[in-house]
Amino acid sequence: xxxxxxxxxxxxxxxxxxxxxxxxxTIATVNNGDMIRMQGLTSEFTAANxxxxxxxxxxxxxxLRERVTTDIATKGGQYDVMTIGTxxxxxxxxxxxxxxxxxxxxxxxxxxxxPAISGGLTVDGKLYAAPFYGESSFIMYRKxxxxxxxxxxxDAPTWDFVADAARKMTDRATxxxxxxxRGKAGWGENMAFLTAMSNSFGARWFDENWKxxxxxxxxxxxLDFYVNLMKDAGPVGASxxxxxxxxxxxxxxxxxxxxxxxxxxxxxxxxxxxTVADKVSYALAPDTxxxxxxxxxxxxxLAVPAGTQKAEAAxxxxxxxxxxxxxxxxxxxxxxxxxxxxxxxxxYANPEYQKAAPFAKMTLDSINxxxxxxxxxxxxxxxxxxFVAIPEFQGLGxxxxxxxxxxxxxxxxxxxxLKQAQDASTATMTEGGYIK
Amino acid sequence: MATRQTQTLARLxxxxxxxxxxxxxxxxxxxxxxxxxxxxxxxxxxRDGFVGFxxxxxxxxxxxxxxxxxxxxxxxxxxxxxxxxxxILLSLLLDQPIFGQGIVRILVISPFFVMPPVAALVWxxxxxxxxxxxxxxxxxxxxxxxxxxxxxxxxxSVIIIVAWxxxxxxTLILLTALQSLDREQMEAAEMDGANFLARxxxxxxxxxxxxxxxxxxxxxxxxxxVYAEILVTTNGGPGYASTNLPFLVYQxxxxxxxxxxxxAGGIIAVILxxxxxxxxxxAVGKNLDR
Numbered sequence: 020x021x022x023x024x025x026x027x028x029x030x031x032x033x034x035x036x037x038x039x040x041x042x043x044x045t046i047a048t049v050n051n052g053d054m055i056r057m058q059g060l061t062s063e064f065t066a067a068n069x070x071x072x073x074x075x076x077x078x079x080x081x082x083l084r085e086r087v088t089t090d091i092a093t094k095g096g097q098y099d100v101m102t103i104g105t106x107x108x109x110x111x112x113x114x115x116x117x118x119x120x121x122x123x124x125x126x127x128x129x130x131x132x133x134p135a136i137s138g139g140l141t142v143d144g145k146l147y148a149a150p151f152y153g154e155s156s157f158i159m160y161r162k163x164x165x166x167x168x169x170x171x172x173x174d175a176p177t178w179d180f181v182a183d184a185a186r187k188m189t190d191r192a193t194x195x196x197x198x199x200x201r202g203k204a205g206w207g208e209n210m211a212f213l214t215a216m217s218n219s220f221g222a223r224w225f226d227e228n229w230k231x232x233x234x235x236x237x238x239x240x241x242l243d244f245y246v247n248l249m250k251d252a253g254p255v256g257a258s259x260x261x262x263x264x265x266x267x268x269x270x271x272x273x274x275x276x277x278x279x280x281x282x283x284x285x286x287x288x289x290x291x292x293x294t295v296a297d298k299v300s301y302a303l304a305p306d307t308x309x310x311x312x313x314x315x316x317x318x319x320x321l322a323v324p325a326g327t328q329k330a331e332a333a334x335x336x337x338x339x340x341x342x343x344x345x346x347x348x349x350x351x352x353x354x355x356x357x358x359x360x361x362x363x364x365x366x367y368a369n370p371e372y373q374k375a376a377p378f379a380k381m382t383l384d385s386i387n388x389x390x391x392x393x394x395x396x397x398x399x400x401x402x403x404x405x406f407v408a409i410p411e412f413q414g415l416g417x418x419x420x421x422x423x424x425x426x427x428x429x430x431x432x433x434x435x436x437l438k439q440a441q442d443a444s445t446a447t448m449t450e451g452g453y454i455k
Numbered sequence: 456m457a458t459r460q461t462q463t464l465a466r467l468x469x470x471x472x473x474x475x476x477x478x479x480x481x482x483x484x485x486x487x488x489x490x491x492x493x494x495x496x497x498x499x500x501x502r503d504g505f506v507g508f509x510x511x512x513x514x515x516x517x518x519x520x521x522x523x524x525x526x527x528x529x530x531x532x533x534x535x536x537x538x539x540x541x542x543i544l545l546s547l548l549l550d551q552p553i554f555g556q557g558i559v560r561i562l563v564i565s566p567f568f569v570m571p572p573v574a575a576l577v578w579x580x581x582x583x584x585x586x587x588x589x590x591x592x593x594x595x596x597x598x599x600x601x602x603x604x605x606x607x608x609x610x611x612s613v614i615i616i617v618a619w620x621x622x623x624x625x626t627l628i629l630l631t632a633l634q635s636l637d638r639e640q641m642e643a644a645e646m647d648g649a650n651f652l653a654r655x656x657x658x659x660x661x662x663x664x665x666x667x668x669x670x671x672x673x674x675x676x677x678x679x680x681v682y683a684e685i686l687v688t689t690n691g692g693p694g695y696a697s698t699n700l701p702f703l704v705y706q707x708x709x710x711x712x713x714x715x716x717x718x719a720g721g722i723i724a725v726i727l728x729x730x731x732x733x734x735x736x737x738a739v740g741k742n743l744d745r
């Protein structure tokens with residue numbers, strides 16, 4: 020055995036010993052582009068924290084939700100960091116399932132987080148999840164088609180203007196639909212859009228005593244308006260279109276307007292993926308003059324489950340991934356247009372970002388126009404703009420989503436859909452002990 | 456002839472696997488049964504405990520329940536009808552001495568090797584999609600409005616996809632049966648003046664009856680549990696138009712986290728499967744005794 024091999028052996032033995040003392044964090048996340056990018060940058064984190072190893076579990080949204088919910092509710096302890104949304108945070112924090120993030124480091128600028136976003140992640144004054152990216156919704160539209168229809172899109176249009184423009188832009192012969200909206204059933208699909216839309220029509224899920232409100236005229240107005248608009252100006256098969264389907268339609272030039280998540284802006288304006296990249300412009304989600312716009316608020320956030328043995332390391336990771344320095348890291352590697360949007364005020368004050376992302380101002384205005392604590396015109400007992408932050412909502416939202424999807428497909432009348440939605444909500448709320 | 460000793464020995468040697476299989480089946484069944492009497496929603500652990508038959512009552516009173524039972528039976532019935540009749544016709548065709556027989560047979564059988572979610576994705580996005588699908592292209596070529604299959608005929612679309620996947624299985628089994636048919640008997644019947652239809656009715660079909668029974672029994676088991684095709688294409692909708700029992704159970708368990716109700720649904724599905732199996736065995740299983 021030569022000296023060289025002995026030295027090599029000794030080195031590897033030391034390295035192994037070092038590995039053994041390192042903590043391994045298991046992080047569950049969703050397979051969205053921004054998270055995949057974060058995974059690719061893991062080595063930057065481990066280089067700065069050699070005593071921490073990172074293992075990724077990357078899943079599609081529904082599967083992720085199923086896994087992390089099961090894990091946290093059964094105290095499985097599989098994950099040390101979880102990616103969850105603004106829906107879960109208030110519910111889980113109340114159950115004491117999450118650790119408050121009070122150890123994010125001295126240079127973590129928590130005050131820089133956009134207030135609307137941190138409001139949705141704070142319970143009793145404590146931050147329970149750090150936002151990785153945030154979004155609202157707004158109108159993406161084709162300037163050329165708008166011009167052809169002889170109209171000018173205002174920055175803050177009304178629903179009547181949008182409907183009128185959609186009908187004028189529609190040209191079925193050339194495959195252009197005036198407007199593409201979500202129709203696929205699901206609490207996070209069509210109900211995210213329809214709940215946000217209903218807010219601007221003055222509707223609400225429940226009154227202050229948790230009594231379901233689908234028998235009220237505001238919901239009837241919302242659903243009638245939506246179904247008629249989609250019948251006249253929407254794409255065929257709208258009842259099975261969710262975010263991804265509409266994104267593809269818009270990118271291929273088949274939609275005049277699309278009201279959806281602000282994160283979509285970077286996809287529709289990217290010439291690599293979008294055939295209409297140079298023709299897109301943006302406007303705030305529509306209103307009806309009642310003081311609320313039809314836009315939502317969401318943030319994919321990182322949280323630390325209460326059951327983890329590695330709370331300190333987990334908070335270190337959360338702090339790294341949601342810090343200002345992370346945004347700069349992504350910008351230095353991939354350009355400013357690709358940094359995770361919607362979480363920090365400083366990003367929107369950054370002239371370089373404003374230059375790289377023409378949709379920046381409209382995104383920030385949309386986020387600021389949503390208030391999860393006062394989502395609708397009338398008072399409500401719940402938190403959440405496009406959802407109701409109670410455990411029963413996942414099930415109820417999906418059931419109601421099925422009914423509204425059937426109304427859109429013409430399998431059911433609007434009145435029947437609303438009546439069944441009222442019955443289903445009343446049953447759920449009675450079962451859950453909210454109403455007697 | 457087995458002696459009493461060898462019979463006892465055989466039973467002893469088989470015992471471990473029988474016990475293992477029993478545990479394999481009985482443990483999950485008992486756990487499901489236990490959960491079906493509990494109120495358990497992991498998102499809301501404050502409300503739990505024994506609730507008697509409340510989960511069954513809730514599952515039963517769910518507006519989707521009745522349509523899910525009807526849809527389950529419609530899927531089983533229609534797919535069996537399509538695959539058995541289609542399988543007989545295809546196997547008769549494939550039994551003919553034609554040019555390129557081997558390649559044709561492989562092509563006919565190939566859908567069976569495609570994973571159900573993949574098959575459903577292909578049908579959804581490339582064939583039946585109202586904007587990009589082949590059917591829509593054909594409709595536009597003919598100058599008519601493309602059909603929005605999954606919104607207008609959701610259950611029919613699911614049935615078509617599932618039948619497409621199971622047709623090769625039926626064809627394969629029936630073709631094997633057909634090939635074991637005695638040629639001399641056929642020739643004798645032909646010389647006696649029996650025409651094609653008479654030969655088919657009195658010789659071919661009775662000869663295939665056992666194979667048809669096998670196809671019906673095996674397919675029934677799998678068709679009662681169709682799920683991936685629905686998840687990928689229609690998500691059970693619009694409304695409940697294409698929700699079957701397994702999909703409803705999935706929805707309760709994984710989307711709504713109502714574990715108690717999902718378990719009750721699972722038990723109902725087991726009971727339904729047994730009823731269907733009982734009638735299927737009574738109706739066609741007798742063929743197997745011969």
